[in-house]
Amino acid sequence: MRMKQLYVLIMISICSLLCMIYSSNAQMSGFMSLNCGGEEDFTDNIGLEWRSDNQFPFGERATISVPNEARKQYMSVRYFPADARKYCYTLNVKRKTRYLIRTTFLYGNFDDSNVYPKFDISLGATHWSTIVISDANTIEVRELIILANSPTISVCLSNASTGQPFISTIELRQFNGAIYYTHGQENEFFLAVSARINFGALTQDPIRYPDDPFDRLWASDSLQKPNYLINVAPGTKKVSTNTPINVDRDERPPEKVMQTAVVGTTGSLTYRLNLDGFPGFAWGVFYLAEIEDLSPKDTRKFSLVIPGMPGISKTTVDIQEIAKGKYQLYEKEFTNISLPLVFNFKFGKASGSTRGPLLNAMEINKHLKINPGSIDATVMASLVSQYSSADWAKEGGDPCLPVPWSWVQCNSDPQPKIISITLSKKNLTRNIPLKLTKLQGLVELWLDGNSLTGRIPDFTACKDLKIIHLENNLLTGEIPSSLTNLPKLEELYLQGNMLSGTIPPGLLLNQKLVFNYSGNHDLYKEGSNGHGLSIIIGVSVGVALLLLAVVIISLLRMKSKGKSTPRENMGLEQSTPHTQHLHQDEPRSSKRNRGSSSRDAPPISSTVESSNDEEDVAGRGRGQGVRHTREQSKRARAGKSRDRGRVRVKELEQERPVVGLKLKTLFFSGLFNLSFSSSRDVSSYVYWFIQFIVFIIQGYV
Ligand SMILES: *[C@@H]1O[C@H](CO)[C@@H](O)[C@H](O)[C@H]1NC(C)=O
Ligand SMILES: *[C@@H]1O[C@H](CO)[C@@H](O)[C@H](O)[C@H]1NC(C)=O
Ligand SMILES: *[C@@H]1O[C@H](CO)[C@@H](O)[C@H](O)[C@H]1NC(C)=O
Ligand SMILES: *[C@@H]1O[C@H](CO)[C@@H](O)[C@H](O)[C@H]1NC(C)=O
Numbered sequence: 164m165r166m167k168q169l170y171v172l173i174m175i176s177i178c179s180l181l182c183m184i185y186s187s188n189a190q191m192s193g194f195m196s197l198n199c200g201g202e203e204d205f206t207d208n209i210g211l212e213w214r215s216d217n218q219f220p221f222g223e224r225a226t227i228s229v230p231n232e233a234r235k236q237y238m239s240v241r242y243f244p245a246d247a248r249k250y251c252y253t254l255n256v257k258r259k260t261r262y263l264i265r266t267t268f269l270y271g272n273f274d275d276s277n278v279y280p281k282f283d284i285s286l287g288a289t290h291w292s293t294i295v296i297s298d299a300n301t302i303e304v305r306e307l308i309i310l311a312n313s314p315t316i317s318v319c320l321s322n323a324s325t326g327q328p329f330i331s332t333i334e335l336r337q338f339n340g341a342i343y344y345t346h347g348q349e350n351e352f353f354l355a356v357s358a359r360i361n362f363g364a365l366t367q368d369p370i371r372y373p374d375d376p377f378d379r380l381w382a383s384d385s386l387q388k389p390n391y392l393i394n395v396a397p398g399t400k401k402v403s404t405n406t407p408i409n410v411d412r413d414e415r416p417p418e419k420v421m422q423t424a425v426v427g428t429t430g431s432l433t434y435r436l437n438l439d440g441f442p443g444f445a446w447g448v449f450y451l452a453e454i455e456d457l458s459p460k461d462t463r464k465f466s467l468v469i470p471g472m473p474g475i476s477k478t479t480v481d482i483q484e485i486a487k488g489k490y491q492l493y494e495k496e497f498t499n500i501s502l503p504l505v506f507n508f509k510f511g512k513a514s515g516s517t518r519g520p521l522l523n524a525m526e527i528n529k530h531l532k533i534n535p536g537s538i539d540a541t542v543m544a545s546l547v548s549q550y551s552s553a554d555w556a557k558e559g560g561d562p563c564l565p566v567p568w569s570w571v572q573c574n575s576d577p578q579p580k581i582i583s584i585t586l587s588k589k590n591l592t593r594n595i596p597l598k599l600t601k602l603q604g605l606v607e608l609w610l611d612g613n614s615l616t617g618r619i620p621d622f623t624a625c626k627d628l629k630i631i632h633l634e635n636n637l638l639t640g641e642i643p644s645s646l647t648n649l650p651k652l653e654e655l656y657l658q659g660n661m662l663s664g665t666i667p668p669g670l671l672l673n674q675k676l677v678f679n680y681s682g683n684h685d686l687y688k689e690g691s692n693g694h695g696l697s698i699i700i701g702v703s704v705g706v707a708l709l710l711l712a713v714v715i716i717s718l719l720r721m722k723s724k725g726k727s728t729p730r731e732n733m734g735l736e737q738s739t740p741h742t743q744h745l746h747q748d749e750p751r752s753s754k755r756n757r758g759s760s761s762r763d764a765p766p767i768s769s770t771v772e773s774s775n776d777e778e779d780v781a782g783r784g785r786g787q788g789v790r791h792t793r794e795q796s797k798r799a800r801a802g803k804s805r806d807r808g809r810v811r812v813k814e815l816e817q818e819r820p821v822v823g824l825k826l827k828t829l830f831f832s833g834l835f836n837l838s839f840s841s842s843r844d845v846s847s848y849v850y851w852f853i854q855f856i857v858f859i860i861q862g863y864v
Contacts, residue, residue, distance in 0.1 A: 193262075193337025194378065195254065199330045200224040200239035207234065209372055213332075216241060220557050221250050225329075227271030229300045237269045237302065242329035249285075249321035249566050251559030252333055256311040261343055263336040263356075263377060266318060268303040270296045273329060280326030285319045288536035288561035289353065292440060294328075301388075302331070304380065306356035308338075308528065310349040317560035336378045342414055345446060345530075346498055354446060354528035357438045360384055360392070362522050363401040363423030375417040381524065384425070390437035394507070398429030398519070404454040408490045416450045420524050421492060424454055427519035430512040441504045443529045449495040450524035453482045456489075457518065464513035465520035467495070475500075479513045482521070499530065537563035537579045539602050543571075546598040555589060572607075580604030587632070588612035595620055595633070603627075611635050611656065619662075621645040628652060634679065635659040642666055642680070647673070658682045665689050 198205075198213040202224070206212050213236050217224075222243040229237070243250045256262060266284060279296040284305060292305050309316070320328040343354060361370055364383035372378035384392055403423040410418050425432060438445075449467070457463065463483070468476045475497070486493035506527070510520035537543075540561055547556035555570050562581060563573035572583035581602050587609045594617035595610065607630040608622075615633070618640035622628055628649045638660040646655065647669030655670065655678045663685030670678055671688065680686055 193257075193260075193335075193339075195333075195335040196236070197252070197254075197333040198236045198239065199252075199332060200226070200241035201236065202239070205235060207236065211372065211378075216252070219252065220554055225273040227269070227273045229269060229271045232269070232300070232302075236332050237267070237271075240269070240271070240273050240329045240331050242273060242327045243320060243323075245282075245323035245327045247566060248569050249319045249558070249560060250328065251317040251319035253315050253317045253557075253559040254333070254335060255314060256316050256335065257337070258311055258314060261308065261310050261338040262316075263334075263338065263379060264307045264309060264316070264318065265332075265334040265336070265380070266305050266330060267332045267334075268294050268296065268305075268329065269301075269331045270299045270329070272299045274327060276326070278326040280328060281324045282320055282326075282328035283322040283565060285321065285560070285565050286353065287317050287319075288534040288540070288564035289531065290534070290565055291353075291355065291531070296326070306359075306380070307531070308343050308354040308356065312350070319560040319565070321566050334378070338377055342377075348530070351533055352530040353533055355440055355531040356526070356528050357440055357445070358382075358436065358525065358527040360526075361420045361423065361524050362425045363403055365403065365423060370417055370419050374419045376415075379417075381417065381420045390435075390505075392434050392436050394433055394435040396427055396429065396431050396433040396509075398427060399432060400426050400428050402426050402455055402521075404490075406454070406490050408452050408454070408492065410452075410492045412492060413494050414448065414450075414526070416492070416524055421450060421452045422454060424452075424521050424523040426455070426521045427510060427512070430519050432510040432520050432522055433508070435505065435507045438502060438504055438506045438527060438529075440529045440531075441502050441506070443502065445497070445500050445502045446528045446530060447497040447500055447502070448526045449522060450526070451480070451482045451493045451495060451521065452486065452491060452523055453489045453521070454523070455518070455521070457483075461517045462515070463518040463521060464516040465510050466513055468509040468511055470507050472500075476511075502527065534561075534564060535578060536561040537573060537581065539563075539581045539604075542598050542601045543581070546596050549593075549596060550591070553589065555586070574604060582627075583607040583609075585609040586613070591615055593617070595638075600624055606630065606651075608632065619643050619646075619657075623648045626650065630654040632656045633660065638662055640664070642670070642686070644669065646670060652676055655679070662686050 194211065196211050196213045197216050199216045199219075201213065201215040202217065204212070204214050219241065222241045224239060224241055226239050227237075232238075264286065270279065277299070279299070281293065281295050283293050284291045286307060286309065291307060294303055294305070296303065318333055320330060345352065345354065359379060359381055360383075361381040362384045364370075364385055367383045367385050367387075369383060370381040375381065386392075401423065402425070405422065408418050408421045410416055410421055427433075453463065462481070464479050464481045466476045466479050480493075480495060482493050483489060510522060512519050540563075543562040550556040555568070558568045562568050562571050563579040567573045567581075570585045570589075571581055572585075573579040574582050582604050583606060584599065584602070585607075588611070591610065591613035592615070595615050597620055599605070599608065600620050600622050601624065603624055604627060605625040606627050608625075608628065609630075609632045611632040611634045613636050615636040615638060617638065619633065619638060619642065621643055622631070623645045626649065629651050630653060631646075632654070634656040635658070638657070639662065641664035642657065642662055644667040646652065647667050652673070653675060655676060658679045658681045660683050662680070662683040664687070666680060666686060666688055668689045670676060
C-alpha cells in the first residue's frame, strides 16, 4: 500500500517536472506576441503565447471574420480615430539586443464601411512604412530588424489619409549572436524586410516557428499575388531533399527552407518582383546549398545578373567549392546594393558548367535610415515618467515625430524642438517639473488650472519663452527675478496662486508684457526693502505727524495770540499738480493700466493709490515754494540727506520774516523727500520730525 502511494507520488513529480520543461520550451524566450483588440490571452497551435492588449488606453476593439482565416489573433483588431494624433504601443526590450518586429494588418471590414484604410506606421521617430489596404481579406505584414538602444520601443500608427488606422498583431522576436549584424551601421539604419522567400517550397504556407527558431516568415514561392515572382524562366524546376543541411552559421536560415530549391534546367533562373519600400539601398542575401546529388563529372557554376549592375555578374559561384561540400550553407551577400522598386534578377549558367543555376532562398532588407528624433526626447521621457498613470503621459513614441503628442507642438527643424506645452487642467500636483526648464526652444508654457505647488523655477535657459500661464495653481514663494531675463516674454499669468514677496520691478516696467498677478494676497510691488507694507506704514506715520504738527501749531498760535502777524491758514493753494516727478512716473502708471492686474489685487491697488495721494499732496504743497524745493532736492541728490537737513535749518534761522512760508516748505518738502527717498525707514521720519519741532521752537520762543 505504502509502496504504491510512493510510486504514484514519484510518477506525479516526474510528470510535473517534464511538463514544466515542456512549457518552458514551448516558446523561445524573447518572444512577445500581442493580439491587438483581443479579449484574452491564449496559446496558438504552434505554441506561441498571445497576449491581449486590453490594458492599452487608446482606440477601440472590433472583431472580424474573414473566409479561410481561423487564427484567433486575426479575429480581432484595435482601431483608432482618423485624427492628427499618433497612437503608440510601447514595448519592453533588452538594450543592445537585436529584434525582429512584425506588425500585421487584416482589415476584414471591421468598421462595416468597406473603405480600405491607408495610414503610416513608425518605430519611434522613424517612419517605417505606409500601410495601404487593397483587399479586405489579405493580411499586410511589415517586419523590421533593429538593434534596441533603449529599454523600450514604440510602434506608432498615424496620418490616416483614408479610413481609420488599425492593427491586428505586434510580434517581437529576439535574435541572438551576430545574426543580421550590419557592419557598424546599426545605430544609423534599421533593416526593413522587403522579401524573404523560400524557393522550391512544397506548399503555399510560409515556414516559421518552430522550424525557424527566430520565427521569421519565409514566404513560399508558390504564393499567388500581384507583382510577386513573375517572369519565371521556362525549365525552372523545384528540387528538395530530406538530407540534413548544416545551417549553423551567419543568418541561420531554417533547415527546412534550405532543403528546397529551384533549378534552372535550361541554363537560367529569372524572376521579377516588386520590392516594398524601394527604390533604396538594400542588404541582400542569396541562401545557397547544394542539395542535388551531382555525379563526379557534373559541375554547377553560375553568375548573377542584375540589370544596370554589370559589376555583380563578374563573379562566378560554385556552391560546393565555396561551402566546402554538399548540404552546406553558403550566403551570397550584398551588404549595400542600390535596388529599384521593380527588381529583375537572373542567375545564368557559366560556360563549362553542366548543371543549371540553383537557388534555395533569398532575403532583401532595406536600409532604413533611423530618425534620431526630437532634441527634447530624453527630457520629455523623464518628464512623462513622473506622471506615468496619466493618459497624456502614455502617448508614447517621440514627442514630435512623426506627429507631436496631443499636448505638444514642435518646430519644423529636421531634428525638431518643442515650442509649446499645454497641460492646462490636467490635475498636475507637486512642483513645476524642472525638466521643463531644459526645453531650450520653448515658446509657450500652459500649466494653468492644476494643483502645482512650490516655487516657480528659473526659466532663463528657455530664452524664447513668450507666453507663460501658471495661473490658478498653488504656487508659493517669490516671483523669480530670473523671469526678467526672458527677452521675448509677452504674457505672464500668475493670478490665483499663493505667491508672496516683491514683484520684480523689471516685470512691472516691461511695457510689452501682459502680466496678471492678481489674487496672490502676499504679493507686493517694489518698495525699498521690499514690502508694500512699509509704504503703508510710512504713509500712516506721515499722516499722523501731519495731524500732530497741526495740533502743535494751533496750540502755539493760541498761546501767542496777537504776538505774530496773521498767517495764511494751512490750506494750500492749488498748484499745477503735474510736476517733474509725476511726468517721470507716467509710463509706469500707463503700464499699470494695461496690466489689468494691479487693480484686481486689493493690497497692491490700495498701495498704488496711496502713493499717488502722496505725490499729489507733495505737488500741491509746493505752491510758491516749488522752485526752492526743487533746488533743495537737487542739492539733496548731490549731497547726503543729513547735510541737507542742516543746511535747511541754517537757512531758516536767517530768514525769520518768511517763517510761515518756510514752515510749509519745510513740512512738505520733508514729506515729499521722505515719500520719494529710497530709504523710507522710520528713523528718517523721526529725524524730520525732530527738525520740525526744533524749527517751531526756534520760530516761536
Ligand atoms: C500623410 O500621408 C500623406 C498621403 O499618404 C502624405 O502625403 C503625407 O506626407 C503624410 N504626412 C506625414 C506627416 O507623414
Ligand atoms: C549605402 O550606400 C549609400 C551610397 O553610397 C550610402 O549613402 C549609404 O549610407 C550606404 N548605407 C549603408 C548602410 O552603408
Ligand atoms: C482630476 O481629478 C479629479 C478627481 O480625482 C477627476 O474627477 C478628474 O477627472 C481629473 N481630471 C483630469 C483631467 O484628469
Ligand atoms: C487677471 O486675472 C483675474 C483673475 O483671474 C481676472 O479677473 C482678470 O480679468 C485678469 N485680467 C486680464 C487682463 O486678463
